[in-house]
Amino acid sequence: MNVIKQTAAELAARIHSGELSSVDVTQAHLDRITKVDDQLNAFRHVDAEGALAAAAKVDADIAAGNPPASPLAGVPLGLKDVLTTKGVPTTCGSKTLEGWLPPYDATVTRKLREAGVPILGKTNMDEFAMGSSTENSAYGPTRNPWDTSRIPGGSGGGSSAALAAFEAPLAIGTDTGGSIRQPGAVTGTVGVKPTYGGVSRYGLVAFSSSLDQAGPCARTVLDAALLHEVIAGHDPMDSTSINSPVPNVVEAARQGASGDLTGVKVGVVTEFSGEGYQQGVLDSFQAAVEQLRALGAEVVEISCPNFAYALPAYYLIAPSECSSNLARFDAMRYGLRVGDDGDRSAEEVMSASREAGFGPEVKRRIMIGTYALSSGYYDAYYGSAQQVRTLITRDFAAAYSQVDVLVSPTTPTTAFRIGERVDDPMAMYLADLCTIPANLAGNAAMSVPSGLAADDGLPVGLQIMAPALADDRMYRVAAAYETARDAAAGGALINQIPEL
Amino acid sequence: MPNISRDEVAHLAKLARLGVTDEELDTFAPQLDVILESVAKVGEVVGTEQDVPPTSHAVELTNVFREDEVRQGLTQEQALSGAPAAEEGRFRVPRILGEEQ
Numbered sequence: 001m002n003v004i005k006q007t008a009a010e011l012a013a014r015i016h017s018g019e020l021s022s023v024d025v026t027q028a029h030l031d032r033i034t035k036v037d038d039q040l041n042a043f044r045h046v047d048a049e050g051a052l053a054a055a056a057k058v059d060a061d062i063a064a065g066n067p068p069a070s071p072l073a074g075v076p077l078g079l080k081d082v083l084t085t086k087g088v089p090t091t092c093g094s095k096t097l098e099g100w101l102p103p104y105d106a107t108v109t110r111k112l113r114e115a116g117v118p119i120l121g122k123t124n125m126d127e128f129a130m131g132s133s134t135e136n137s138a139y140g141p142t143r144n145p146w147d148t149s150r151i152p153g154g155s156g157g158g159s160s161a162a163l164a165a166f167e168a169p170l171a172i173g174t175d176t177g178g179s180i181r182q183p184g185a186v187t188g189t190v191g192v193k194p195t196y197g198g199v200s201r202y203g204l205v206a207f208s209s210s211l212d213q214a215g216p217c218a219r220t221v222l223d224a225a226l227l228h229e230v231i232a233g234h235d236p237m238d239s240t241s242i243n244s245p246v247p248n249v250v251e252a253a254r255q256g257a258s259g260d261l262t263g264v265k266v267g268v269v270t271e272f273s274g275e276g277y278q279q280g281v282l283d284s285f286q287a288a289v290e291q292l293r294a295l296g297a298e299v300v301e302i303s304c305p306n307f308a309y310a311l312p313a314y315y316l317i318a319p320s321e322c323s324s325n326l327a328r329f330d331a332m333r334y335g336l337r338v339g340d341d342g343d344r345s346a347e348e349v350m351s352a353s354r355e356a357g358f359g360p361e362v363k364r365r366i367m368i369g370t371y372a373l374s375s376g377y378y379d380a381y382y383g384s385a386q387q388v389r390t391l392i393t394r395d396f397a398a399a400y401s402q403v404d405v406l407v408s409p410t411t412p413t414t415a416f417r418i419g420e421r422v423d424d425p426m427a428m429y430l431a432d433l434c435t436i437p438a439n440l441a442g443n444a445a446m447s448v449p450s451g452l453a454a455d456d457g458l459p460v461g462l463q464i465m466a467p468a469l470a471d472d473r474m475y476r477v478a479a480a481y482e483t484a485r486d487a488a489a490g491g492a493l494i495n496q497i498p499e500l
Numbered sequence: 501m502p503n504i505s506r507d508e509v510a511h512l513a514k515l516a517r518l519g520v521t522d523e524e525l526d527t528f529a530p531q532l533d534v535i536l537e538s539v540a541k542v543g544e545v546v547g548t549e550q551d552v553p554p555t556s557h558a559v560e561l562t563n564v565f566r567e568d569e570v571r572q573g574l575t576q577e578q579a580l581s582g583a584p585a586a587e588e589g590r591f592r593v594p595r596i597l598g599e600e601q
Contacts, residue, residue: 100582101581101582102582103574103578103579103581103582104574196558196559197558197559210556210557210558236564236566239561239563239564240557240559240561242559306545309541309542309544309545312538312539312540312541312542313539313542315535315538315539316539316542323516327517330517331584332583332584332591332593333582333583333591334582334583334584335582335584336584337584337585340584340585340594342594344594345594345595345596345598346593346594346595346596347517347596348594349594350517351514351517351518351519352519354516354517354518354519355518355519355520355521356519358518360524360527360528363513363518363520363524363528364528364531364532364535366516366518367509367512367513367516367518367528367532368532368535368536368539370512370515370516371504371512371532371536372539374515380540380543381536381539381540381542383554384542384543384546385539385542386554386555386556387542387546387552387553387554387555388542388545388546389554389555389556390552390553390554390555391545391546391552393555393558425531425534425535426534426535426538440558441558442557442558442559443558468558468559
């Protein structure tokens with residue numbers, strides 16, 4: 001039995017029965033990281049000592065006959081480097097935060113610790129989560145384990161690559177415009193953006209506060225559901241956290257795995273096809289839709305005409321919020337300070353520090369946001385974008401009055417090559433075309449592997465979207481689809497990944 | 501509408517307290533121009549719709565209050581632990597006023 005190839009659910013069962021120790025499981029993943037991460041750069045920081053200490057505590061608990069702290073107790077995880085970890089480096093992929101040791105844990109971090117989940121380390125990401133390829137990390141790009149000349153998606157490419165390379169059975173991502181789902185799609189893994197407000201943002205370094213949402217990343221739908229339940233829930237420390245029960249996503253995933261979708265209405269978003277979509281992606285998507293139909297789902301086409309304006313609205317709203325949020329990096333209280341020679345003013349030091357600390361994409365977005373919010377341009381840009389947000393929310397409402405879930409390809413293309421889009425920001429932004437609407441509306445959405453594209457042999461993702469607070473619906477559909485797809489293909493997609 | 505010049509990028513950078521090099525101005529000006537021209541598309545759809553209210557946030561936000569009770573926060577040492585410079589238990593910052601002020 002190869003420990004690192006097990007699912008989180010399998011590992012948890014073996015750890016809780018005493019068959020495996022969490023220390024051994026954690027060590028096996030640390031060894032894997034040591035062995036392959038030079039080729040991938042998925043981890044920014046590895047905390048072997050902290051992970052093994054957490055694992056030992058789980059083992060001691062189990063040996064003492066205590067019930068496990070959670071259904072995932074003892075199963076290790078990679079944490080995106082945008083969530084604070086007390087005393088453990090948190091860089092957000094930026095030079096600005098190099099060497100910073102946060103004085104507090106994010107709520108997600110705290111929940112993971114309380115659930116007995118050993119944190120292997122912090123995963124690489126585009127700087128401050130701005131990007132679709134992880135090439136914007138100040139610490140070098142992460143590479144896709146399916147083909148190391150290609151991107152692993154972004155901004156959470158470190159988390160998705162770590163999963164696909166069996167460096168971790170679980171990971172946490174954050175999704176502002178697709179940063180969990182797009183990396184999931186291009187690495188053949190599962191990525192979930194919960195309903196906005198479903199998971200606390202306390203300690204999640206803010207990029208675009210009205211869109212940012214942390215969520216689970218895993219290799220199976222059930223594993224993602226188990227992790228979802230560990231991190232979700234109302235948090236008084238986040239005033240945007242929703243005070244209502246967490247949808248029962250684990251039960252939905254288990255129910256879905258039985259494979260029956262009779263009575264479920266699935267809407268295919270007609271806007272997400274055609275020009276700009278890779279044929280191999282469209283073919284894989286079509287096959288997935290047929291699979292859903294074979295499982296008993298009723299499939300209809302749904303038009304959401306305003307989705308065509310989601311991308312431009314997003315690239316105004318997110319930069320606007322980012323220009324405001326990143327003003328906190330003023331070189332005064334924490335983070336990089338340069339040019340403080342005793343002569344320069346605070347303002348000059350701030351400008352010099354931000355010049356040295358931020359990479360080109362962060363600078364571009366701060367300036368776009370500054371422009372969009374400036375007087376004279378506000379109404380035409382930020383104001384109109386907010387109105388588009390209303391229209392998109394209405395499109396979703398109309399769609400969900402007819403169907404239970406919506407589906408589309410997660411991304412228009414498979415993983416592109418490192419360097420291919422780095423000098424063309426608009427081409428890079430197109431990677432988020434299908435994922436952005438759910439963020440603007442605050443709805444739930446996820447990506448589940450749908451196979452390999454026939455034209456290039458790289459993973460494709462099926463996006464399943466559901467109304468706010470109906471996360472369980474998409475888990476049910478995803479689990480049913482995963483079970484049927486894997487059965488038809490003779491096993492999980494991840495088993496086809498080449499050896500590193 | 502947009503036609504972003506080097507000077508405009510320099511102005512935006514100044515507003516955002518963001519130092520930029522001459523080389524960056526040359527790169528950013530055409531890039532910002534392309535981006536802004538593309539996102540300006542939002543004006544098209546809104547122009548054709550009557551009375552669309554803006555959405556700033558997906559969930560309705562209400563102010564959240566709590567009892568005004570003393571709670572354990574960061575210690576002074578913790579709060580200063582990431583400071584680029586500290587002195588006598590305070591953040592030490594560069595001068596904020598000019599000579600003439």
